Amino acid sequence: MADLSPTADRPGLHVSKPSPNAPATGSAVCHCGATATAAGDSQVRALVEGYTANHGAAHGRTGR
Secondary structure (H helix, E strand, C coil): CCCCCCCCCCCEEEEECCCCCCCCEEEEECCCCCEEEEECHHHHHHHHHHHHHHCCCHHHHHCC
């Protein structure tokens, strides 16, 4: 399987939860240079919400 982790060359958001009982992990890289990682379901949920609201496609909506 290909590595789906985001990089500076391929910005994005990646979340993994291998099983219902395993904690989620996530990583995000934005084209603006911001990076973040999270472990645990609630922390990953916050990472996704923050990335969605402030990075990635959000930059196109705000012109940043």
